[in-house]
Amino acid sequence: MTNKTSIFSSFAAMLFLALFLWVDTAGAVPAFARKYEINCSSCHTAYPQLNRAGRRFKEAGYRFPGDVDRGGEVTSDISDFLKLDKNFPISAILVSRPYDKKDSGEQKLRALHEVEIILAGTLGDRWSGYFEMEAEDETGFELEVAPLVLNYHYSDEFNLQFVYGPEFWADSYGFLGNHFRLTRGSVAVIDQSFGGADAGGKLRSARQNIGAYGRLNEKFFYNINYSGAAGDAEGEEPSNISGLFNVDITDDIMIGAFFVDGEDKMTNLEYSRYGVQFLVDRAGLRVQGAWVTATDDLVGGIGEQDNDVFSLQAMYVFKDESMRPTWVPLIRFDTYEQNDGADNFDEITLTLTRYITQNIKGYLEYWDRYNAPTPAQEDSRLTLQLHAAF
Numbered sequence: 001m002t003n004k005t006s007i008f009s010s011f012a013a014m015l016f017l018a019l020f021l022w023v024d025t026a027g028a029v030p031a032f033a034r035k036y037e038i039n040c041s042s043c044h045t046a047y048p049q050l051n052r053a054g055r056r057f058k059e060a061g062y063r064f065p066g067d068v069d070r071g072g073e074v075t076s077d078i079s080d081f082l083k084l085d086k087n088f089p090i091s092a093i094l095v096s097r098p099y100d101k102k103d104s105g106e107q108k109l110r111a112l113h114e115v116e117i118i119l120a121g122t123l124g125d126r127w128s129g130y131f132e133m134e135a136e137d138e139t140g141f142e143l144e145v146a147p148l149v150l151n152y153h154y155s156d157e158f159n160l161q162f163v164y165g166p167e168f169w170a171d172s173y174g175f176l177g178n179h180f181r182l183t184r185g186s187v188a189v190i191d192q193s194f195g196g197a198d199a200g201g202k203l204r205s206a207r208q209n210i211g212a213y214g215r216l217n218e219k220f221f222y223n224i225n226y227s228g229a230a231g232d233a234e235g236e237e238p239s240n241i242s243g244l245f246n247v248d249i250t251d252d253i254m255i256g257a258f259f260v261d262g263e264d265k266m267t268n269l270e271y272s273r274y275g276v277q278f279l280v281d282r283a284g285l286r287v288q289g290a291w292v293t294a295t296d297d298l299v300g301g302i303g304e305q306d307n308d309v310f311s312l313q314a315m316y317v318f319k320d321e322s323m324r325p326t327w328v329p330l331i332r333f334d335t336y337e338q339n340d341g342a343d344n345f346d347e348i349t350l351t352l353t354r355y356i357t358q359n360i361k362g363y364l365e366y367w368d369r370y371n372a373p374t375p376a377q378e379d380s381r382l383t384l385q386l387h388a389a390f
Contacts, residue, residue: 040358061128099384170213188334195296197269201230208235237265252281269297305340346371359389
């Protein structure tokens with residue numbers, strides 16, 4: 001491809017986005033908003049990021065906390081369970097990347113990059129579930145299933161969760177959960193495998209989890225998990241323990257701490273991750289950050305290595321007269337270590353998102369790894385993405 005052709009295709013893609021983004025706002029509303037007949041902004045700052053009401057909705061099992069008296073009897077009968085449109089509404093997500101170019105690679109035209117089907121909702125007063133299937137161009141559109149979630153809701157303070165999915169699926173503050181991201185790439189704190197003792201897994205990797213979570217006194221949220229190795233769909237010889245503790249200092253400020261401790265039974269390598277996170281909301285501004293330090297046994301069991309990672313993200317949500325998001329600029333800084341801190345990487349992400357409706361959006365993103373151990377590892381990427389949730 002010549003430089004002129006490349007420049008023309010880039011311009012055409014961006015012109016397409018500009019025309020698309022200025023279409024008048026109209027109609028598409030995803031499943032939960034349809035079910036409860038509310039605006040998506042009731043639970044989201046900017047879809048899919050949750051606000052305080054959205055967090056409570058997710059924690060209560062995809063219903064509003066006041067809808068169910070946990071002390072009463074289950075009122076739904078089997079005929080209600082069979083009404084999937086009522087209890088388990090279905091959503092679909094389509095992702096297109098008309099333009100995607102790494103400095104180190106070729107330009108890609110991903111007219112359809114990813115499709116997801118999500119089934120989530122309630123079963124009576126005490127059970128809820130989440131089921132997701134997806135297919136991506138990177139795997140030849142082979143169907144993958146995950147996460148899978150089954151919840152038992154005993155009370156606001158104590159809930160059981162059975163998950164094949166990320167370690168901290170229960171956390172709904174939006175930084176440790178990859179399904180809340182507003183960017184092409186994941187934040188570094190959940191995207192690094194550190195020394196690789198956890199079967200090369202990451203905090204966002206799927207694994208078999210049995211856990212408990214709840215909210216105490218409206219301020220304190222906890223999540224404790226017992227799980228298997230990353231990527232092991234059968235959870236053989238589980239040895240992983242994790243915990244997360246978040247405190248709402250105010251309705252708009254949260255600080256939290258989390259840990260993971262385990263052993264890879266295939267290699268007998270032990271590992272641990274300890275971290276802190278925070279969230280601050282001020283009007284339309286949201287600032288989030290997390291820091292993790294990781295310790296991994298070296299192969300052969302002689303010695304260990306320690307690596308740190310830090311991510312800081314800020315976004316501002318512009319809204320129209322009806323308080324729906326319109327433009328959302330975002331900036332994120334990620335810095336992380338590898339090889340016992342000998343190798344340092346620094347990255348910056350700049351994203352500008354336009355919401356056509358509350359759940360149809362397009363964004364232009366520039367990512368740059370501007371610092372790496374060698375010049376060959378430095379890279380940048382420009383991505384144009386369209387995202388529609390129905």
